[in-house]
Amino acid sequence: MLLFDMDGTLIDSNGVWKDVDREFLARRGLPYTHAYYEGVAHTILPLAAKFTREYCRLSESCEDIIAEWMEMAKDAYAHVTVKPGVRAYLKQCRAEGRRMAVVTSSVPEHCRTALTHLDLMKYFEGVTLAHDLGLEKKSPELWLAAAETYGVRPEDCTVFDDSLSACKGARGARMRVVGVYDGFFAQDETAMRGFCDVYIKSFEELLLPPRREVRP
Incomplete structure (x- = not known):
């Protein structure tokens, strides 16, 4: 099979998430690094959000991070x-x-x-x-x-x-x-x-x- x-x-479609990641980090004055890319690439959203929260030392909840990502991606997949x-x-x-x-x-x-x-x-x-x-x-x-x-x-x-x-x-x-x-x-x-x-x-x-x- x-x-x-x-x-x-x-x-x-990989570029969709690269753009989202860059903008998400830029909003917080953070650089888009290879280490960050390695942490979130091809990872399910809950784990990517957990990594992001810890790696970037954010106060937002994982749920809020995911919601922001989804809003930024919007209808890109259409x-x-x-x-x-x-x-x-x-x-x-x-x-x-x-x-x-x-x-x-x-x-x-x-x-x-x-x-x-x-x-x-x-x-x-x-x-x-x-x-x-x-x-x-x-x-x-x-x-x-x-x-x-x-x-x-x-x-x-x-x-x-x-x-x-x-x-x-x-x-x-x-x-x-x-x-x-x-x-x-x-x-x-x-x-x-x-x-x-x-x-x-x-x-x-x-x-x-x-x-x-x-x-x-």
Whole structure:
């Protein structure tokens, strides 16, 4: 079974949160650092808020931090775009009878908005939300839970993700991993290439060449 991350893998949306993070910190006179990015990237909102509150020594509650983030993100997911080659690859896999699902740490509301807006939901059996399980994608338990949901063995799953930590979590669950390039994680490209079973810059690399008609 094929398990796809959403943000940065299927859709070009990582920039939404980078902009939110920069503005959130700027409002408090704080710099956007690599350490902060490492603490919140591809993390479910409750844990990202907890990290932010402690790292930035804020007096606001985690609930208030999340509310501010959600207000700043607003309807951004209604305007995100699908990444190159994704739609064609999903169509190709569906034609081959491959089972597919989404595993994401995205906010449930944003996930539904994006997949509906881009008409991608029709390709997937379902969506596993890390937010609902209270697990991070770097945790093998999340990937094992996804496999159990769809009644498949972990070793029969292939994960597509742009985050090195998520790929490590999936590998810890005995899954095959395909690293997907995204500019948000560009600094991890060398490590991803060394760790993943396959690494792609674009889903266009996975498309089969069109069949040629052969004259009788």
